[in-house]
Amino acid sequence: MNWFPQIGSGAIAQFPLNKRRQWRAITNVMESGEMISLPDDAGGQTEWRLSYRDLTDTEVASLTSLFASSAGEALPFGFIDPFANLLGWSEDLSRPDWQLGQLTATGGLGDPVGTARAWNIHNGNAAEQTLSQSIGVPGQYVACFSAYVRSDSAGTIGMLRDARRINVPCGPQWKRIQISGAGASGATSSTFSLAFAAGSNTRVFGLQLEAQPWPSPYRPTGTAAGILEETRFQGGSFSVVNTAPGLSSCQFNLISRVQ
Numbered sequence: 001m002n003w004f005p006q007i008g009s010g011a012i013a014q015f016p017l018n019k020r021r022q023w024r025a026i027t028n029v030m031e032s033g034e035m036i037s038l039p040d041d042a043g044g045q046t047e048w049r050l051s052y053r054d055l056t057d058t059e060v061a062s063l064t065s066l067f068a069s070s071a072g073e074a075l076p077f078g079f080i081d082p083f084a085n086l087l088g089w090s091e092d093l094s095r096p097d098w099q100l101g102q103l104t105a106t107g108g109l110g111d112p113v114g115t116a117r118a119w120n121i122h123n124g125n126a127a128e129q130t131l132s133q134s135i136g137v138p139g140q141y142v143a144c145f146s147a148y149v150r151s152d153s154a155g156t157i158g159m160l161r162d163a164r165r166i167n168v169p170c171g172p173q174w175k176r177i178q179i180s181g182a183g184a185s186g187a188t189s190s191t192f193s194l195a196f197a198a199g200s201n202t203r204v205f206g207l208q209l210e211a212q213p214w215p216s217p218y219r220p221t222g223t224a225a226g227i228l229e230e231t232r233f234q235g236g237s238f239s240v241v242n243t244a245p246g247l248s249s250c251q252f253n254l255i256s257r258v259q
Helices: 057-069
Strands: 017-022 025-029 035-039 045-055 077-080 104-109 118-122 129-135 143-150 155-161 164-170 175-181 190-196 201-210 227-233 240-244 247-257
Touching: 045 057, 045 240, 057 247, 129 155, 129 201, 143 155, 143 164, 143 190, 155 175, 164 175, 190 201
Parallel strands: none
Antiparallel strands: 017 045, 025 035, 045 247, 077 227, 104 118, 118 201, 129 190, 143 175, 143 201, 155 164, 155 190, 227 247, 240 247
């Protein structure tokens, strides 16, 4: 599958960025005049209005290449919602989206925003254990995995995207930590993990994954969403305006099928 390219900064889009969600219903009018209307769940879609400025020739080539390989609006490609926290159930670690291994997770604890939505992660084992979630983010995409963490005892916590790892200090004050960058080239998905040392107790809040280099304000999630594999260009033409030597701008719409 082809994927919509990130621009040189690692972002998918530039502001201004417009997102419009559309729902559809099917309505039948009976001979009696009675009207029956039912939702058409498979007919939902999201329209994206994307505007880009100061694109390099390489960035323009990646966009026009996707348009050509998609035969304009004929063929679908993958697109990742630039507004989305891509993780599923960011505040419910008991859900099957999360792989806890031999960790014990306890929810309903105090968090850095003054509510009780944090989780305590206890590793009672003699070896390091990980909290993980696998998401269909292609390996070539730059992504930022972030979380708020604290621990009564000073130590370190590991952050991983697949085999790539960093170790981050963790102490008694809440701290937002992050790992950013691309994954394995050619991979169709990525696994994002927090690694907890043997015998540790760590509070975790605000787990977030975004298709960009830096974290944005935390957004809680339910069912995982934001990976849109049925996206098409809207319209059969693609225009690029040269604004300076080696720089260009363009504007176009995409349509993503959403169920």
